[in-house]
Amino acid sequence: MRSAYWAMIIAKKLPEFHNNPRLNLEAVFVSCILHDMGWANTPELLSSDKRFEVDSANIARDFIYDEQIHLSTEPWSYDTIQRVWDSIALHTTPSIARHAAPDVALTNLGITADFAGPGLPGPDGKPLITYGEYCAVMKVFPRAGFNSEGFKDIMCWLCRTKPETTYDNFVGEYGCQFGPDGNGEGVEGFKKAWAAGQSSKILMPGLEKLESIDPK
Numbered sequence: 001m002r003s004a005y006w007a008m009i010i011a012k013k014l015p016e017f018h019n020n021p022r023l024n025l026e027a028v029f030v031s032c033i034l035h036d037m038g039w040a041n042t043p044e045l046l047s048s049d050k051r052f053e054v055d056s057a058n059i060a061r062d063f064i065y066d067e068q069i070h071l072s073t074e075p076w077s078y079d080t081i082q083r084v085w086d087s088i089a090l091h092t093t094p095s096i097a098r099h100a101a102p103d104v105a106l107t108n109l110g111i112t113a114d115f116a117g118p119g120l121p122g123p124d125g126k127p128l129i130t131y132g133e134y135c136a137v138m139k140v141f142p143r144a145g146f147n148s149e150g151f152k153d154i155m156c157w158l159c160r161t162k163p164e165t166t167y168d169n170f171v172g173e174y175g176c177q178f179g180p181d182g183n184g185e186g187v188e189g190f191k192k193a194w195a196a197g198q199s200s201k202i203l204m205p206g207l208e209k210l211e212s213i214d215p216k
Contacts, residue, residue: 002141004032007110009137010128016102023102027080031087031107034060039154051165052158057088092170156182159190167197 007028011017037045037059038052046055061081068075087107090097097108113120113129122128152174159166159175166172172194179187195201 001033002137003035003107003110003114004029005110005137005141006113006129007032007106009133010109010113011106013122013128017106020102023106024080024083027076027084027103028087028106028110030064031060031084031091031103032110034063034084035088035091035107035111048162049165051169052171053089053092057085060088061085152178153182156180163190163193164197167194168199172197 008025011023011025011028017023035056036052038055040046040055040059045059047058050058061084064076064081064084083101083103086100087097087104090100090104091108091111094108094112097104099105109120109128116129117134118127118129118131120128155171155174156178158171160180163172163175163180166175172190174182175190176187176194179185180190
């Protein structure tokens with residue numbers, strides 16, 4: 001909910017979002033609320049082989065489809081639902097999300113603001129979220145333990161429960177630093193598995209093998 005409110009505040013301040021006819025604020029709101037469903041404690045919601053962002057995106061998409069069955073209003077289009085999926089799947093990749101559709105970009109900014117608060121700068125260098133706005137939202141939606149230690153525990157839980165999904169993204173960095181248990185146990189083993197899972201260890205040998213194939 002905090003991320004959703006940050007996104008709504010930012011949408012009023014940046015020209016690229018303000019009164020943008022291509023921006024669906026309702027879709028952004030839903031994306032922000034559901035973006036971390038890949039951290040769910042309900043095992044049947046989660047996969048064993050997908051990044052948490054993809055689990056979150058899949059859960060959100062299924063939720064929207066299920067809810068629309070019971071609504072009398074006009075259902076969201078396939079494109080809108082796909083945009084929600086994109087927004088959630090890319091929410092941890094600002095180098096891509098910020099250059100994507102406005103829904104995707106704004107969702108990323110709202111989620112980023114939950115980690116930076118008034119420290120998130122706009123294009124002019126001024127904070128996108130003021131201290132007053134930050135305190136107003138935090139008063140209604142307090143962090144309730146979502147701090148650096150809590151975040152570390154979640155990242156290490158992912159490294160522990162499905163490590164293969166963490167090798168190509170920032171989550172694996174937590175396993176390399178704190179171990180999959182979060183307390184340093186198993187760091188060296190995780191580092192070796194992480195190193196073996198890097199793209200360069202997979203792509204380069206594949207290309208080298210292809211070079212040896214004579215197409216004649």
